[in-house]
Amino acid sequence: xxxxxxxxxxxxxxxxxxxxxxxxxxxxxxxxxxxxxxxxxxxxxxxxxxxxxxxxxxxxxxxxxxxxxxxxxxxxxxxxxxxxxxxxxxxxxxxxxxxxxxxxxxxxxxxxxxxxxxxxxxxxxxxxxxxxxxxxxxxxxxxxxxxxxxxxxxxxxxxxxxxxxxxxxxxxxxxxxxxxxxxxxxxxxxxxxxxxxxxxxxxxxxxxxxxxxxxxxxxxxxxxxxxxxxxxxxxxxxxxxxxxxxxxxxxxxxxxxxxxxxxxxxxxxxxxxxxxxxxxxxxxxxxxxxxxxxxxxxxxxxxxxxxxxxxxxxxxxxx
Amino acid sequence: xxxxxxxxxxxxxxxxxxxxxxxxxxxxxxxxxxxxxxxxxxxxxxxxxxxxxxxxxxxxxxxxxxxxxxxxxxxxxxxxxxxxxxxxxxxxxxxxxxxxxxxxxxxxxxxxxxxxxxxxxxxxxxxxxxxxxxxxxxxxxxxxxxxxxxxxxxxxxxxxxxxxxxxxxxxxxxxxxxxxxxxxxxxxxxxxxxxxxxxxxxxxxxxxxxxxxxxxxxxxxxxxxxxxxxxxxxxxxxxxxxxxxxxxxxxxxxxxxxxxxxxxxxxxxxxxxxxxxxxxxxxxxxxxxxxxxx
Numbered sequence: 001x002x003x004x005x006x007x008x009x010x011x012x013x014x015x016x017x018x019x020x021x022x023x024x025x026x027x028x029x030x031x032x033x034x035x036x037x038x039x040x041x042x043x044x045x046x047x048x049x050x051x052x053x054x055x056x057x058x059x060x061x062x063x064x065x066x067x068x069x070x071x072x073x074x075x076x077x078x079x080x081x082x083x084x085x086x087x088x089x090x091x092x093x094x095x096x097x098x099x100x101x102x103x104x105x106x107x108x109x110x111x112x113x114x115x116x117x118x119x120x121x122x123x124x125x126x127x128x129x130x131x132x133x134x135x136x137x138x139x140x141x142x143x144x145x146x147x148x149x150x151x152x153x154x155x156x157x158x159x160x161x162x163x164x165x166x167x168x169x170x171x172x173x174x175x176x177x178x179x180x181x182x183x184x185x186x187x188x189x190x191x192x193x194x195x196x197x198x199x200x201x202x203x204x205x206x207x208x209x210x211x212x213x214x215x216x217x218x219x220x221x222x223x224x225x226x227x228x229x230x231x232x233x234x235x236x237x238x239x240x241x242x243x244x245x246x247x248x249x250x251x252x253x254x255x256x257x258x259x260x261x262x263x264x265x266x267x268x269x270x271x272x273x274x275x276x277x278x279x280x281x282x283x284x285x286x287x288x289x290x291x292x293x294x295x296x297x298x299x300x301x302x303x304x305x306x307x308x309x310x311x312x313x314x315x316x317x318x319x
Numbered sequence: 320x321x322x323x324x325x326x327x328x329x330x331x332x333x334x335x336x337x338x339x340x341x342x343x344x345x346x347x348x349x350x351x352x353x354x355x356x357x358x359x360x361x362x363x364x365x366x367x368x369x370x371x372x373x374x375x376x377x378x379x380x381x382x383x384x385x386x387x388x389x390x391x392x393x394x395x396x397x398x399x400x401x402x403x404x405x406x407x408x409x410x411x412x413x414x415x416x417x418x419x420x421x422x423x424x425x426x427x428x429x430x431x432x433x434x435x436x437x438x439x440x441x442x443x444x445x446x447x448x449x450x451x452x453x454x455x456x457x458x459x460x461x462x463x464x465x466x467x468x469x470x471x472x473x474x475x476x477x478x479x480x481x482x483x484x485x486x487x488x489x490x491x492x493x494x495x496x497x498x499x500x501x502x503x504x505x506x507x508x509x510x511x512x513x514x515x516x517x518x519x520x521x522x523x524x525x526x527x528x529x530x531x532x533x534x535x536x537x538x539x540x541x542x543x544x545x546x547x548x549x550x551x552x553x554x555x556x557x558x559x560x561x562x563x564x565x566x567x568x569x570x571x572x573x574x575x576x577x578x579x580x581x582x583x584x585x586x587x588x589x590x591x592x593x594x595x596x597x598x599x600x601x602x603x604x605x606x607x608x609x610x611x612x613x
Contacts, residue, residue, distance in 0.1 A: 309539075311544045312376070312543070313545065
């Protein structure tokens with residue numbers, strides 16, 4: 001399965017100029033907001049119990065990008081996070097590892113050392129995260145530093161100002177440049193900050209724009225604004241990756257981030273993935289959760305299923 | 320007087336300061352002592368118990384951190400609110416326990432007095448159970464009682480209101496938060512108590528009231544790893560034994576059921592049952608030639 005997005009042949013030369021790109025993005029069908037939210041809500045009512053729940057919880061743990069993006073991050077805190085990613089529940093070694101740890105670029109080397117040999121990836125935010133307000137050279141330097149330090153994945157933010165002003169080609173070129181700076185080893189996640197895009201139509205356009213530019217993953221948000229991942233906007237992005245693969249043969253991953261705190265929420269998202277994009281995406285190569293507190297709730301639920309007793313916050317780490 | 324359709328009350332749970340129905344959607348019929356239908360009460364499930372523990376844990380920091388004096392004021396306010404609803408409680412207690420109006424009134428009065436009694440203890444219990452310990456060295460050695468945490472309370476089955484308040488008030492007076500399982504047969508006074516608590520400055524989650532089958536709700540609470548203590552007042556012998564075994568798993572404090580005359584003025588046993596003593600050493604500085612520097 002191809003993991004890098006070539007300029008999609010099936011879509012012709014829509015990225016040839018600003019006007020063709022705009023024509024294409026604005027030609028995408030409008031989003032039925034009421035229908036979208038109703039569909040997301042109805043998929044959220046599925047009852048996932050017993051063995052299916054155990055499977056879903058382990059799958060969700062394996063999809064977590066365990067994240068710390070604070071100004072107060074210290075090497076010690078990042079090492080602790082790395083240890084947790086490798087052994088989420090030290091009392092139960094059958095617990096799967098998380099997919100990745102997600103840190104700022106200057107912490108990549110520390111994180112890399114902490115998860116060495118475990119298969120856990122190191123993701124780094126870059127491109128002047130979370131605002132994305134910097135010159136392109138600065139953003140690219142940010143990316144190169146993270147990649148040089150050993151980051152396996154780069155989480156970039158798009159220039160929302162340019163996107164909202166309608167300068168789609170600028171956003172597109174930036175993603176292409178960042179993708180190039182990632183080289184062949186690092187996968188690129190493109191963050192749209194859906195909470196700042198104001199409409200579902202914009203989220204659909206941003207999704208296609210990101211995928212056309214070669215994103216390996218499209219990601220909802222930074223976790224730094226009021227509205228983060230919601231079932232509705234994630235459903236919309238899942239539809240976009242499904243349609244993109246149908247048209248171009250290129251599979252792109254999805255990562256909702258921010259605001260997903262309970263196992264129940266996580267399982268609802270997994271239902272969305274299965275019912276929208278399909279089973280091919282039910283794998284941590286194609287779907288991730290950007291989260292920090294979610295992992296503790298998943299572990300408590302896992303302990304409950306294993307022992308039959310409700311667990312409590314005393315039995316998981318304080319991050 | 321014209322015929323008026325009476326407005327039936329929907330009794331609901333009291334969890335986290337809100338009045339939810341049972342997560343399971345179930346209810347059961349509550350009858351008076353003669354077998355007449357009184358109301359439908361929620362039949363709580365283990366998930367309601369779990370939600371109640373989450374709410375109680377969330378409320379613990381604020382409630383245990385409040386000054387003892389402040390807790391006393393809040394609890395006294397509860398007594399004021401109870402007084403205002405006196406007639407309602409007299410009716411509910413009379414129905415629930417098959418008492419005459421005047422007998423029920425004396426039960427409700429005793430209950431309100433009990434609440435005031437415990438409200439007065441909030442800022443006095445520390446002096447009684449804590450204090451300075453004599454040690455051979457230049458230190459203060461101080462013991463002070465601290466609340467245990469989240470306490471599951473099985474309210475007495477027979478005394479639906481006086482018994483209930485006699486077990487709930489001491490738990491929260493000392494700064495614990497409570498998940499209360501109301502009397503199985505007579506849950507209505509307990510559910511109405513939730514309405515009183517909601518309107519009297521007690522932060523949401525400090526007391527959570529569940530109604531339903533005592534054994535069904537108590538089992539997950541006794542095994543719950545985030546519950547710190549359990550009061551088995553409302554459990555029969557077999558159930559108490561079973562719950563105590565489950566509670567041993569995370570070393571919960573357990574208060575075994577005992578024969579109590581709830582009309583008697585209680586001692587401080589129920590207050591101290593859910594307290595833990597913390598002892599701290601504090602240097603006094605060098606002892607002077609006189610033998611003391613303070």
